[in-house]
Amino acid sequence: MLDDRSTLERDRSGLWQALLELPGSYAGPNRVWPAPYGAIGYGEGALAARLGEDWLSAPLVLEGTQFVLGNLDFGEAESYADIADARGVGVVRAGPSSSGGLTFLVPPSPLSHYSYAQYLAYSSGHAQEAAAADEAMRRLAARCTPAVPTDENPAKQLAWKLWTRTPLLLAARDHAARISAWHVLLARIGKSMSVPLGDEPLLVLSGGFEARHESGDQRVALILSTDDPTLTLAREMLETRVDEIIEVLPDPDLEGYAADMQLWYLGAWTAYYLALAYGQDPSDARPLSALLALEEPQEEAEQE
């Protein structure tokens, strides 16, 4: 069904094209700001701030550059920006134009994480990592595009594995941000609730399915990183508690930011096909698009 062209008609906003053209599409500022760096993220910018943690000294810095990324902050980001500004720290904002002191305009979109993340990479002097992420995503795009049939398309295959099942999301402690990345993608694009198991999965898994072992939905566990000792034990517990355990990893030659971005991108494609498999439009659901429209650009924002 996912190989049938008519299925794409459910994608009323043409998200597949935006997905396909995403790698290399960053056209924002590439000026490198003074180190050290801090970043706090809200809404669509939250994941970029988490994935960039290795480049940051702390969420909030007392010198250097303070990045404030994202939307849906309801004025809170503004107050952080003011504090940083008052301390003499350079404040750099990326988000919708209604946020004050904007340096980079990012219109709301299910794929806007890419813009926030690449912006943070370039702005913190990680152009090489940004290029590696584009390359890693480009490689994957060629395999995930709708023209590639299911039996050769990893995203379509994964979507079918998740279909009518509840996904449990796990990752090694160092890669916990991947859990929230997929949790948000599967819900926002894939229209499906998953269960993020980032906090102490051994304490949770050992008891969490005892009371209603046989009830409710089928479950599938997605392991979003290579194993650490906790994950190895978690797998043992999962074996009798879920229908299938699937390891979902970036290409083995990738590491760091490029690996995280490729895995996020795979999650976006997977969520896209999952929505279609359910007969849903992968575009934003109404309450979210209405909310984000309130923050959309009313006038030209200051661009670098």
Added chain:
Amino acid sequence: MLDDRSTLERDRSGLWQALLELPGSYAGPNRVWPAPYGAIGYGEGALAARLGEDWLSAPLVLEGTQFVLGNLDFGEAESYADIADARGVGVVRAGPSSSGGLTFLVPPSPLSHYSYAQYLAYSSGHAQEAAAADEAMRRLAARCTPAVPTDENPAKQLAWKLWTRTPLLLAARDHAARISAWHVLLARIGKSMSVPLGDEPLLVLSGGFEARHESGDQRVALILSTDDPTLTLAREMLETRVDEIIEVLPDPDLEGYAADMQLWYLGAWTAYYLALAYGQDPSDARPLSALLALEEPQEEAEQE
């Protein structure tokens, strides 16, 4: 049924008595260590490190005292302790005795969070907060004990509201640790899986139930803090997506650590009755107790 004495027979380890006697039971060290403080937590100690964040300068400190709390760290805690030690930072460990350089022995238990949390409070000079937490918990114990019938017992009432439903857990950004507290309690003691919605709930809730709106279990949302703007909007989205929205708050005169501890304690009682309502023993499930036994004290640990 929860008011029937025979129901308690399912509680083979007598957890209700441990729960009832918990407030004021801390008998560990009360020496105050030199500031500033850092704390990292694993397994049963993870929540204490998160709830104590206001008292900490950072997870890892370069001077002062480094707390390393908990179990199930698989050697990782040891390496952090070594690094801190090599830097000349005082390292203080609490956990099972197999961890090296132990200062406070905490045997594994579904209620051990209380010991880790109170230890961190006293050790960082917050004896007053620790006493306030005990008082807040004592007040609640009198209302939640099995002798109090369902119609006057908030924990029994809440357990019935969760029974045969999937709980979704939400809280304001500043209180996100409460989400993991309840997620772990409901699974470990209550034998029930819940869905923690700590990361960007608006992005997740707007789409997450679209594909399978009518399928699967009934859902109940637990709101574990007073509203911030995100929660107010999240409630609107929840209204058509769950069967009930329940606000679960600490006593209104409480704040900070005492409020968090009282809410954790309510979660423990609620999870306790939920297990009984499902006909389950609230004690640890076998795979977890086996795992924790590997770490249990083999010999007398050094106590202060």
